[in-house]
Amino acid sequence: MLQVPFIRENKELVIERLAKRNIDAEQSINDVITLDEDRRNLQATLDNLKAESNSISKEIGNLFKAGKAQEANALKEKTTQLKEDTKQLEQELNDKADALNALLYQLPNVPHQSVPKGNTDEDNEEVYREGDIPKLIDGALPHWELAKKYDIIDFELGNKITGAGFPVYKGKGARLQRALIAYFLDKNTEAGYTEFQLPHLVNEASGFGTGQLPDKEGQMYHVTGDNLYLIPTAEVPGTNLFRDTLLNESDLPIGITGYTPCFRREAGSYGAHVRGLNRLHQFDKVEILRVEHPERSYTALDEMVEHVKTILKELKLPYRILRLCGGDLGFTSALTYDFEVFSTAQDRWLEISSVSNFETFQANRLKLRFKNSEGKNELAHTLNGSSLALPRVLAGILENYQTEDGIKIPDVLVPYTGFDKI
């Protein structure tokens, strides 16, 4: 959620930057400013009314104590009108605040100046590319065929137990999956992130804190019996660790990592591009999260990008990095870099990581602040990224490492798998 004082002081900039998302926000921004002004005026009036009734109440108390019941009762009558006015003003104030908040919830984060204007993923800007695209063997197969051939992932079995998008990993497939999780976690802790194990179900307040709620509940599975949501990413429980938190400046930066399964309804996204592991309802992901001082959050973003690069380099997978354009940028993000691995057998790029700086957008909802050097409370910046999302990495490995006599395991993973070939 954007900060009203920021909007007030940077009106033109906000409108201009939101235009990168192809949003004409002028009307909304003007409304925000007006509603906020009204709200503050109402608040001031209400405060005065309250001050008056507070002092009358005090007086009544004193009169009773002095044994002047008659005078006290006379004063009581005076408060009747006050109470009515207060009630009415409170109602008006609530209405204003609700209207203001409803507007604010609809406004996405202000994109960073480097974000290119654009509509779709075709307008994303490639900023880096590394790794040679391997020459495939004759008769190279896409990963869903390989999964069947080597009997390591069973999609039909998942269909039976749950439904489409819930694959069952078997044998070396399961072991490779576990190896990847352990490898990613080790790389992240080596880089200074603290490992966490987080809940896989979250309450409404958490969904709200990271921006899934309100409005985007369609992407999450809802457990109605207990009014909880299955997490779509570790970002939700991970970032909400810091909800309603006041940190010391010396606590920053904070870096955590965690493995969780992720559950996404992906309503309406069916078609040719969702075969195999490309898009699932349940998948595994290792996430990195940071809480940063506003002055160095973009340095931190660069560090996270570099970190993910080293992992992909070690895995020897061909990848590229995109700076997302305004139209493709997530609602809560100011700047996002997507990592994509090249899937040779499918001849397309697969998104395997998304690294974002949310600046104060989440922190404002979370009330995540730190006490700055002037002793004032200031919103911190939050960032997160995948390192990495498992299924598409797995797809990339299966397809790019296939040989005539099996699938080779990347060298760095062998200590984790215990075998070097499937």
Added chain:
RNA sequence: GGAGAAAUGGCAGAGUGGUCGAAUGCGGCAGUCUUGAAAACUGUUGAGGGUCACACCUCCGGGGGUUCGAAUCCCUCUUUCUCCGCCA
């Protein structure tokens, strides 16, 4: 799941209708003393809004209510603890 108890400032812990944003202790910060430190003593020390600064408003787990007035009474939700049941 059943029965009972509880939730107060960084922590511990008083407070059962008015002068309580809240005693006291610990902790923190500043000072005195000391070569320095400790101890002792003195002072200070919650958060949010608002203001140039004051004033003022709000906050005693969340929400609602009673009352001129609520930390205190009532309803409700959540969480924690104890006992019983069940259980990886």
